[in-house]
Amino acid sequence: MVTLMCGKIAAGKTTEAMKLVRQGAVLLSCDELMLTVFTECLGAKHAETERRCLRYLFKMARQLDEKGLDSVIDAGFWTRKERAEAEVFFGGHGISYQWKKVETSDAVRAARIRKRYERYQNGEFKERVFAPSPERAAQLDEKFED
Numbered sequence: 001m002v003t004l005m006c007g008k009i010a011a012g013k014t015t016e017a018m019k020l021v022r023q024g025a026v027l028l029s030c031d032e033l034m035l036t037v038f039t040e041c042l043g044a045k046h047a048e049t050e051r052r053c054l055r056y057l058f059k060m061a062r063q064l065d066e067k068g069l070d071s072v073i074d075a076g077f078w079t080r081k082e083r084a085e086a087e088v089f090f091g092g093h094g095i096s097y098q099w100k101k102v103e104t105s106d107a108v109r110a111a112r113i114r115k116r117y118e119r120y121q122n123g124e125f126k127e128r129v130f131a132p133s134p135e136r137a138a139q140l141d142e143k144f145e146d
Contacts, residue, residue, distance in 0.1 A: 001065075001096045001097065001098065002061045002065060002070070002072070002073065002090055002095055002096070002097040002098075003017075003020055003025065003070070003071070003072040003073070003097070003098050003099075003100050004072075004073050004077060004078070004086055004097060004098070004099050004100065005017050005070070005072060005073065005074065005075065005100050005102060006075075006076065006077040006083065006099055006100065006101045006102070007101055007102035007103060007104075007145050008076070008077075008078075008103075008105045008109065008140075008141055009076070009109070009113060009130075009132065009137050009140055010101055010104070010109045010112035010113045010137070010139070011102045011104045012031070012072055012104050012114065013015075013075075013076070013102045014074055016100060016101050016102050017029070017054045017074040019070045020072045021072065024069075024070060024101075024142050025069075025070040025071055025072045026069055026070070026072070027071075027072055028057040028060055028065050028071055028072065028073045028074065029072070029073075029074040029075075029076060030050060030053050030054055030057060030075035031074070031075075031096045032074075032075075033053050033056070033057065034049065034053055035127075035128040035129070039051075039128075040048070049106045051066060051082075054073075054075060054082070054085075054086075057089050058073075058086065058089045058090070059067075061073060061090075061094055061095070062089075062090075062095060063098075065093075065095045073086075076144070078140075078142075078143050078144045078145065079143070079145050080087065080145050083086060083099070099138065100143070105143045110134065112143065113137045114134055116129070116131045117131050117132065117133055117134060119131070
């Protein structure tokens with residue numbers, strides 16, 4: 001089974017994904033992959049690079065499924081097109097999948113975003129993290145399609 005996490009920034013997708021990991025699923029994180037491989041901001045290339053990373057994670061999920069292992073893909077899947085591509089891929093390969101949309105109130109998300117961004121600005125993270133400013137997070141929220 002592949003679980004596909006869907007939701008806005010700071011909705012709690014990774015927290016929910018980690019619950020599945022504790023139950024035995026393998027975590028496939030788009031943010032972690034991109035932050036590990038790319039050391040610089042990708043700017044205009046970000047969206048295409050993210051799509052390519054997702055295609056790679058789909059292949060990894062397929063290999064895990066062939067071994068009888070569950071996986072969880074931790075990504076935003078913000079657009080209908082991204083969600084449709086996932087369904088075509090997994091459905092086309094006969095792989096069972098489920099969507100887990102994670103939603104949290106805007107006030108809770110805003111507080112999480114602010115806190116993460118402040119921690120990032122203060123250098124509190126030992127590794128790279130996705131920590132957009134509150135303004136940038138608001139811009140990205142507009143791209144989310146229910």
